[in-house]
Amino acid sequence: MFLVNPFVYASGGSVLDPDAEAFITAAAITDATQQSAVNQLVVDMKDAAIWTKMKAVYPFVGGTATSHKWNLVNPVDSDAAFRLTFSGGWTHSSTGALPNGTNGYADTYLNALNELQQFSHHHSFYHNTDNIDTALRSFGGAQQSSSANFRTSIEGSGTSIVFRSLAVISSDTDYNSSTLKGFRASSRIANNSSFQIKQDGTVTAAKTTSTASSLPSLNCYLSAEASASAPIRYSTMQVAFHSIGDGLDALEGLALRNAVDTFQTTLSRNV
Numbered sequence: 001m002f003l004v005n006p007f008v009y010a011s012g013g014s015v016l017d018p019d020a021e022a023f024i025t026a027a028a029i030t031d032a033t034q035q036s037a038v039n040q041l042v043v044d045m046k047d048a049a050i051w052t053k054m055k056a057v058y059p060f061v062g063g064t065a066t067s068h069k070w071n072l073v074n075p076v077d078s079d080a081a082f083r084l085t086f087s088g089g090w091t092h093s094s095t096g097a098l099p100n101g102t103n104g105y106a107d108t109y110l111n112a113l114n115e116l117q118q119f120s121h122h123h124s125f126y127h128n129t130d131n132i133d134t135a136l137r138s139f140g141g142a143q144q145s146s147s148a149n150f151r152t153s154i155e156g157s158g159t160s161i162v163f164r165s166l167a168v169i170s171s172d173t174d175y176n177s178s179t180l181k182g183f184r185a186s187s188r189i190a191n192n193s194s195f196q197i198k199q200d201g202t203v204t205a206a207k208t209t210s211t212a213s214s215l216p217s218l219n220c221y222l223s224a225e226a227s228a229s230a231p232i233r234y235s236t237m238q239v240a241f242h243s244i245g246d247g248l249d250a251l252e253g254l255a256l257r258n259a260v261d262t263f264q265t266t267l268s269r270n271v
Contacts, residue, residue: 017042019051019072023059026075027067034061037266041259042072048255053122053246056082056110058222059263060240063094079109082244084222088234095269096128097223101137101236105224110244112142112150113217121150121165122248123220124185126241126260128271138233139184140242142226144216151225152186152196153233165194166213180237181271183257189247197253199271220244240269 016024020039029035038059045051057072069084070077077083085107089100099105112121125139141151141164149164163170163186170186182199196204218226222242223235241260248256264270 014039017046023070023072023075026077027062027070029062029067033266037061037263038072040266041263044259044262045256048252048259050248050252050256053248053252054243055115055245056108056243058084058242060096060242061267063092065090065092065097068092068097082108082110084108087231094267096238096240098129098238099223099235101234103231104234105231106222107226108220108222108244110220111217112215112220116150116215116244117246118166118215119191120189120247121215122185122187122243122245122253123150123152124183124241124243124253124256124260125152125239126183126264127181127237128240128264128269129238130180136233137235137237138221138223138225139235139237140220140222140225142216142218142220143232144218144228147213148216150215150220152184153225154180161196163194163196166215170194170196183241183260185243185248185253185256187248187253189249195250197248197250197257199257201254201257203250203253240264 014036016039020042024035024038038061054073059072060068065086071082074081087105088103090104091098136153136155138151138153143149143151149166152163155162165188185197188194198204221231223239224231225233261270
């Protein structure tokens with residue numbers, strides 16, 4: 001009688017979570033450190049009970065456009081699986097994906113209105129470079145109108161980071177070049193509650209304004225914003241992690257921040 005080993009092992013010998021293993025296979029990740037980092041990221045998110053809240057997670061490992069495009073949650077090479085398509089100028093490396101700031105962006109194919117809940121949604125980012133200037137720059141998202149938003153951007157001639165959820169504005173004016181880098185999550189958890197979570201774990205710019213407006217019926221972009229006509233507000237910051245999904249409360253946002261920070265530290269690209 002033969003017994004089948006139910007576990008899959010990383011090249012370093014550790015047991016892989018099945019979701020991590022599927023991503024590693026799809027993205028052709030052969031480096032043992034990268035495999036371990038991806039596996040721990042999945043395990044940490046599951047332990048924190050936030051894995052099921054994710055629609056798309058992009059870890060940016062492997063160093064190429066081909067390896068960077070995959071959605072960790074559903075690593076299938078299709079628009080329906082929210083696989084990234086990079087357009088314009090990008091530089092891909094082991095530290096992440098760097099847009100050129102003039103025409104570089106990525107399409108997630110995740111339509112905010114169709115895929116996200118009106119009063120429960122988030123997106124998060126990890127940048128390991130910064131570039132504060134007077135131009136309007138976006139972390140990512142979409143803007144269909146003044147009352148149909150899902151985006152986080154640098155506004156006010158570089159003086160504030162703004163999360164626009166539907167018609168509600170949550171502004172963080174307490175930042176500089178050091179706090180711009182690292183983790184940032186923008187989240188809405190109720191009709192009357194939206195906020196940002198920063199790299200240091202603090203919750204900032206909480207807003208309680210109620211609104212009945214809607215999410216944009218547009219695909220969410222990364223490192224730029226989708227609009228009704230063309231991408232706008234191109235970013236100049238290197239991205240090393242991105243997620244989109246259901247709303248996270250402050251504790252869940254902190255758990256995501258901790259998981260992402262561990263992931264980046266393992267890869268020696270933390271800030």
